[in-house]
Amino acid sequence: xxxxxxxxxxxLATGLAGVPVTAATGAGxxxxxxxxxxxxxxxxxPACRAPYLVDHKLPNGARWRLCWEMRTIEGLTLxxxxxxxxxxxxxxxxxxxxxxxxxxxxxxxxxxxHDIGTLGEIAVALQAADCPGGERRGQYxxxxxxxxxxxxxxxxxxxxxxxxxxxxxxxYAAFQVGWYTYLVEWAFSDDGAITPRVGATGSLSGFTSxxxxxxxxxxxxxxxxxxxxxxxxxxxxxxxxxKKDDVVxxxxxxxxxxxxxxxxxxRFTKEAKAVNGRTxxxxxxxxxxxxxDGHRISxxxxxxxxxxxxxxxxxxxxxxxxYVSQYRSCERLATNNPTPDCAMSVDRYVNxxxxxxxxxxxxxxxxxVARDEDADPMPVHWQGFxxxxxxxxxxxxx
Amino acid sequence: xxxxxxxxxxxxxxALALAGSLLLTAGDQGPQAARSSLGPPALGDPLTxxxxxxxxxxxxxxxxxxxxxGRVELLYVERDDDKAAAHLRRADxxxxxxxxxxxxxxxxxxxxxxxxxxxxxxxxxxxxxxxxEARAAELLLADPEHGRRIRAAYAxxxxxxxxxxxxxxxxxxxxxxxxxxxxxxxxxxHRCMRLFVRLPDGSWLDTTRIAVDLSAKKILALEW
Ligand SMILES: [Cu+2]
Numbered sequence: 001x002x003x004x005x006x007x008x009x010x011x012l013a014t015g016l017a018g019v020p021v022t023a024a025t026g027a028g029x030x031x032x033x034x035x036x037x038x039x040x041x042x043x044x045x046p047a048c049r050a051p052y053l054v055d056h057k058l059p060n061g062a063r064w065r066l067c068w069e070m071r072t073i074e075g076l077t078l079x080x081x082x083x084x085x086x087x088x089x090x091x092x093x094x095x096x097x098x099x100x101x102x103x104x105x106x107x108x109x110x111x112x113x114h115d116i117g118t119l120g121e122i123a124v125a126l127q128a129a130d131c132p133g134g135e136r137r138g139q140y141x142x143x144x145x146x147x148x149x150x151x152x153x154x155x156x157x158x159x160x161x162x163x164x165x166x167x168x169x170x171x172y173a174a175f176q177v178g179w180y181t182y183l184v185e186w187a188f189s190d191d192g193a194i195t196p197r198v199g200a201t202g203s204l205s206g207f208t209s210x211x212x213x214x215x216x217x218x219x220x221x222x223x224x225x226x227x228x229x230x231x232x233x234x235x236x237x238x239x240x241x242x243k244k245d246d247v248v249x250x251x252x253x254x255x256x257x258x259x260x261x262x263x264x265x266x267r268f269t270k271e272a273k274a275v276n277g278r279t280x281x282x283x284x285x286x287x288x289x290x291x292x293d294g295h296r297i298s299x300x301x302x303x304x305x306x307x308x309x310x311x312x313x314x315x316x317x318x319x320x321x322x323y324v325s326q327y328r329s330c331e332r333l334a335t336n337n338p339t340p341d342c343a344m345s346v347d348r349y350v351n352x353x354x355x356x357x358x359x360x361x362x363x364x365x366x367x368x369v370a371r372d373e374d375a376d377p378m379p380v381h382w383q384g385f386x387x388x389x390x391x392x393x394x395x396x397x398x
Numbered sequence: 399x400x401x402x403x404x405x406x407x408x409x410x411x412x413a414l415a416l417a418g419s420l421l422l423t424a425g426d427q428g429p430q431a432a433r434s435s436l437g438p439p440a441l442g443d444p445l446t447x448x449x450x451x452x453x454x455x456x457x458x459x460x461x462x463x464x465x466x467x468g469r470v471e472l473l474y475v476e477r478d479d480d481k482a483a484a485h486l487r488r489a490d491x492x493x494x495x496x497x498x499x500x501x502x503x504x505x506x507x508x509x510x511x512x513x514x515x516x517x518x519x520x521x522x523x524x525x526x527x528x529x530x531e532a533r534a535a536e537l538l539l540a541d542p543e544h545g546r547r548i549r550a551a552y553a554x555x556x557x558x559x560x561x562x563x564x565x566x567x568x569x570x571x572x573x574x575x576x577x578x579x580x581x582x583x584x585x586x587x588h589r590c591m592r593l594f595v596r597l598p599d600g601s602w603l604d605t606t607r608i609a610v611d612l613s614a615k616k617i618l619a620l621e622w
Contacts, residue, residue: 330517
């Protein structure tokens with residue numbers, strides 16, 4: 001993604017005090033194909049046009065640009081996600097993100113579904129009311145903005161408080177997988193945060209079970225609806241400020257029953273898997289690009305609130321909450337990967353290869369114990385995680 | 399279009415394979431087909447219907463004979479999103495070789511109009527295509543016991559007799575092999591799917607303990 005230093009990127013970089021000259025992701029050369037033999041120039045980003053281009057400025061001035069695509073297998077897929085903080089330059093965040101699996105094992109041990117089939121074929125047509133305040137792109141995708149409450153509020157001395165309301169740009173689609181309808185959404189906030197999440201609605205499966213594996217629903221004791229997990233995997237190909245120089249770090253804080261806590265940083269130089277911890281988080285950091293404070297630009301992965309389902313021996317892919325693999329175009333799904341000459345599941349993608357272009361796989365589980373309120377149509381239950389900017393700007397971008 | 403294929407499936411494997419490839423050439427352009435046709439697509443735009451059709455034709459060019467006998471089937475075409483080829487317009491055609499139980503993926507460079515890469519492997523489980531979904535339903539209906547059960551449930555729910563599989567709300571999902579009894583072991587190498595069947599009253603048939611083995615054209619009982 002990073003092309004040689006051109007006059008164009010120089011021009012762009014001069015406007016950015018304190019930012020070392022690295023190729024600006026948002027600016028690329030013309031899209032013409034190279035003459036044979038010449039190195040291929042990276043296409044301009046985002047590499048799409050209307051109606052696939054989303055280019056939106058939120059009320060505080062923050063701007064997000066990205067492309068969407070309804071792929072046959074993964075369904076809604078976002079590529080070339082670029083963020084421009086208020087008053088700052090545009091920075092690349094994600095090259096691509098999509099769902100990588102929805103694994104639904106029932107508590108009695110069977111059945112166990114892998115719900116990603118051809119999601120693109122089972123997208124649910126959205127009505128105008130399903131896209132409030134926004135714009136439907138084709139029949140299946142909604143692009144809209146909505147309030148997210150206070151961005152900040154600070155009381156001041158002998159002055160009115162300083163406060164603002166924040167907004168999200170949301171891009172989503174819905175998919176009908178058997179009984180369930182899944183809402184698949186990415187929210188892009190005006191402070192640079194991204195919230196990928198999936199909402200499960202539609203209907204319960206109606207599977208019964210012995211009472212130890214479910215919850216009585218409906219009148220009396222006749223029906224025990226079987227509990228189950230929704231283990232959702234996202235594939236996130238981060239390209240922070242371009243493809244090069246991205247590194248993944250894990251942060252832990254030692255000290256339990258002690259007054260002191262100490263930060264411990266682990267840098268993943270090779271492919272890795274990791275499990276959640278209450279204060280553990282990760283970040284994808286560009287080792288060359290810095291903000292105006294001289295700090296490295298990064299995006300942090302946190303707050304999954306996963307139920308952390310761990311499956312049997314033949315479901316090793318459930319045994320970590322984060323996988324970091326070296327980019328390979330054939331590695332697309334977390335299980336039942338659909339491409340030949342490629343490993344079959346995400347746990348197999350991680351095999352100590354050196355990381356130069358990391359792809360993150362985030363596993364967030366929700367354990368669903370049915371209740372009477374789930375009777376049709378089932379209220380949405382959400383699961384997801386957060387991607388927050390860390391040192392992308394030198395201060396609160398507002 | 400889709401339901402038409404179901405009827406053709408009854409005419410035999412050859413007609414079905416043909417129908418499978420027609421899916422991608424006769425205007426039913428798949429989910430990613432670009433809807434606006436203002437000028438050529440940008441590099442990151444979804445494939446247009448025309449590109450999907452061309453990629454399917456180019457990828458199948460050397461397979462026509464085996465496709466006509468139903469041994470080989472074009473499943474679907476995806477835009478190739480390899481970062482190393484981001485400056486090119488490419489499509490991946492997913493082709494299943496039922497003769498060898500092998501998935502073939504051919505990468506078509508739409509600019510050059512030719513296949514530039516091919517990979518193939520046994521035991522890969524790409525999701526079912528619409529044609530496979532319809533064929534799985536036909537197999538289930540053709541099974542005496544399951545066919546009788548489904549027809550009875552349909553008649554009760556709809557108040558009329560089932561005419562064909564196209565009357566049913568279908569959703570096939572790839573079957574992920576586990577220890578589900580001796581019969582299901584075949585699915586470690588065969589192309590097997592689960593089938594969800596929805597009736598007109600919105601209810602679902604219980605098909606959780608059934609897998610359809612499309613390679614062997616058999617219905618398998620899953621045991622647990
Ligand atoms: Cu559930």
